[in-house]
Amino acid sequence: MLKIENLNKSFGDNHVLKDVNLDINKGEIVMITGESGVGKTTLIRCLCGLEEYDAGKVLFLEDGEESQNKSIGLVSQSFDLFPHFNVMKNITYALIKVKKYKKEDAVKKAKELVDLLGLSGLEDYYQYQLSGGQKQRVAIARALAMEPQYLCFDEPTSALDYKLRDSVGEIIKTVASRGTGVIVITHDREFARKYANRVYELGA
Amino acid sequence: MDYIIEVMPFMLSGLKTTLWVFAVTAIFSIPLGVVVCLMRLSKIRIISFLTKIYILIMRGTPLMLQITFIFFGLPIMGIVLNREIAAAIAFILNYAAYFAEIFRGGINSIDEGQFEAAKVLKLSKATTYFGIILPQVIKIVFPSVANELITLVKDTALVYVLGLGDILRAAKTLSNKDASLVPLIIAGGAYLIIIGILTFVLRKIEDKFEYYR
Numbered sequence: 001m002l003k004i005e006n007l008n009k010s011f012g013d014n015h016v017l018k019d020v021n022l023d024i025n026k027g028e029i030v031m032i033t034g035e036s037g038v039g040k041t042t043l044i045r046c047l048c049g050l051e052e053y054d055a056g057k058v059l060f061l062e063d064g065e066e067s068q069n070k071s072i073g074l075v076s077q078s079f080d081l082f083p084h085f086n087v088m089k090n091i092t093y094a095l096i097k098v099k100k101y102k103k104e105d106a107v108k109k110a111k112e113l114v115d116l117l118g119l120s121g122l123e124d125y126y127q128y129q130l131s132g133g134q135k136q137r138v139a140i141a142r143a144l145a146m147e148p149q150y151l152c153f154d155e156p157t158s159a160l161d162y163k164l165r166d167s168v169g170e171i172i173k174t175v176a177s178r179g180t181g182v183i184v185i186t187h188d189r190e191f192a193r194k195y196a197n198r199v200y201e202l203g204a
Numbered sequence: 205m206d207y208i209i210e211v212m213p214f215m216l217s218g219l220k221t222t223l224w225v226f227a228v229t230a231i232f233s234i235p236l237g238v239v240v241c242l243m244r245l246s247k248i249r250i251i252s253f254l255t256k257i258y259i260l261i262m263r264g265t266p267l268m269l270q271i272t273f274i275f276f277g278l279p280i281m282g283i284v285l286n287r288e289i290a291a292a293i294a295f296i297l298n299y300a301a302y303f304a305e306i307f308r309g310g311i312n313s314i315d316e317g318q319f320e321a322a323k324v325l326k327l328s329k330a331t332t333y334f335g336i337i338l339p340q341v342i343k344i345v346f347p348s349v350a351n352e353l354i355t356l357v358k359d360t361a362l363v364y365v366l367g368l369g370d371i372l373r374a375a376k377t378l379s380n381k382d383a384s385l386v387p388l389i390i391a392g393g394a395y396l397i398i399i400g401i402l403t404f405v406l407r408k409i410e411d412k413f414e415y416y417r
């Protein structure tokens with residue numbers, strides 16, 4: 001379980017996160033909603049270690065004990081694919097560099113994710129050759145390759161048409177069903193109703 | 205024609221000077237520029253401050269003054285250098301400052317999201333820099349670096365202030381002595397050929413980065 005306890009974060013005088021408490025279980029889809037500027041992005045940036053917080057705790061728990069495994073992934077709004085790597089290398093790079101996979105093993109693992117996310121045939125493409133939806137799926141594959149216990153999505157449906165919304169919804173469901181805790185920021189009530197196990201309204 | 209053959213050896217020895225000043229400066233100032241750039245971006249205030257001053261001086265005063273200062277000024281402090289070394293040091297220090305600023309601009313133009321994506325994927329600082337950031341920076345700065353190298357070819361003529369005989373000085377000497385424009389035309393042709401070849405080679409390298417946008 002990912003346990004957020006009394007999290008507080010200010011930017012100067014702007015007290016953005018005030019005593020935020022939220023638990024995310026593995027295998028669960030928690031959707032975070034709230035007005036623009038309320039601090040949703042800031043919250044997941046705190047979880048991913050991209051932002052320092054002022055007070056409170058972010059605990060990675062395993063059977064009630066603090067776990068050594070603090071792995072968490074992020075699919076940001078801008079995807080931030082590495083433009084000088086093709087799709088395959090985007091997915092395998094961290095496996096090879098961080099998890100010390102042999103190249104063949106990393107490619108094998110990436111192939112499974114490519115199939116899962118419907119990216120076959122695009123392995124050699126660079127990001128400038130991909131559509132928005134394809135870039136998003138590469139970003140998801142890149143994050144999943146590291147097998148994080150939790151995965152955050154920042155507004156995954158904002159740039160997608162209706163059909164693609166459902167396809168990313170299904171992907172999120174698949175990810176959760178494999179035991180990953182999923183945290184999704186969304187403004188889309190219908191999307192939340194359809195795919196969330198729980199909705200958390202920030203700033204309410 | 206006979207005249208051209210007659211002046212050739214003198215012109216060629218000038219060309220040799222032009223080429224070595226260019227090569228030595230290019231080879232040493234680019235890596236030094238990387239170091240200066242990283243110092244300029246250092247979180248340690250004093251390092252970044254001193255580097256800023258160094259860059260300001262190098263870009264804010266004429267290269268000719270810097271060459272003269274290093275050759276005639278340093279002996280006053282007990283550091284005596286021969287002409288060639290003094291010229292090389294001045295050129296390298298000067299060009300490193302320009303390259304450092306070009307590289308800094310390149311690094312600043314990389315989206316913050318690239319650093320953040322690397323961080324969330326747990327890539328080490330070194331892997332992030334050498335695997336993710338640097339390759340993108342090289343592509344971005346390459347045209348500016350190429351431009352600077354072409355300027356350098358022409359700047360090498362400044363070594364005449366130390367009495368070194370580059371191709372332009374050789375041409376001027378001959379032109380005065382023989383009251384002829386031919387040596388100047390030969391020198392102009394030589395510059396054009398060097399810069400033509402350089403432009404071609406740089407273009408080929410630039411094309412190698414075209415595989416992504």
Ligand SMILES: Nc1ncnc2c1ncn2[C@@H]1O[C@H](COP(=O)(O)OP(=O)(O)OP(=O)(O)O)[C@@H](O)[C@H]1O
Nearest residue numbers: 011012014016034035036037038039040041042043
């Ligand atoms: N780096 C920063 N420096 C200063 N203020 C910031 C910074 N990042 C965010 N903020 C402020 O924190 C507040 C919350 O921003 P955040 O991006 O988390 O909102 P959000 O809920 O994700 O909004 P949206 O739905 O529009 O994406 C805003 O008032 C924003 O101006």
Ligand SMILES: [Mg+2]
Nearest residue numbers: 040041042154
């Ligand atoms: Mg946001």
